[in-house]
Amino acid sequence: xxxxSDGYNPxxxxxxxxxxxxxxxLDRFIFPSPxxxxxxxxxxxxxxxxxxxxxxxxxxxxxxxxxCLNHLATFNNAPDIFKSSYHIDNLNQLxxxxxxxxxxxTDLWDIISYEYLIDTNDGSLIRVLFIxxxxxxxILDFGNYIH
Numbered sequence: 001x002x003x004x005s006d007g008y009n010p011x012x013x014x015x016x017x018x019x020x021x022x023x024x025x026l027d028r029f030i031f032p033s034p035x036x037x038x039x040x041x042x043x044x045x046x047x048x049x050x051x052x053x054x055x056x057x058x059x060x061x062x063x064x065x066x067x068c069l070n071h072l073a074t075f076n077n078a079p080d081i082f083k084s085s086y087h088i089d090n091l092n093q094l095x096x097x098x099x100x101x102x103x104x105x106t107d108l109w110d111i112i113s114y115e116y117l118i119d120t121n122d123g124s125l126i127r128v129l130f131i132x133x134x135x136x137x138x139i140l141d142f143g144n145y146i147h
Contacts, residue, residue: 109133
């Protein structure tokens, strides 16, 4: 799990890879939770209806990374980070490296892909991108949090 943050309004990228079995959607969304977020009823009523198929995963991954970086630039409490081309260049290089590794991993996969949107009704949004092929899966959470 990687977190990009100014300490107050973070953005996340959470990567889950399974190369020996195909992941189940419920494995990602159902978990012990102090609120409704991890309960099956929340998945069925709030998350499952947001599912949409993704035809071009490279394009969608690029869009999701841009969405997260824009969130950081817009809602950060450390504006000096984004005034420094050194910091921005390093962040962009890190993002490009992660994207390249994802694309290299999935390049030979026979892909089925779709995405869910989790809206926690507090200003925070998470896009959960599932990429499946035969007996393997990659799940990418792109989250932007407002606190």
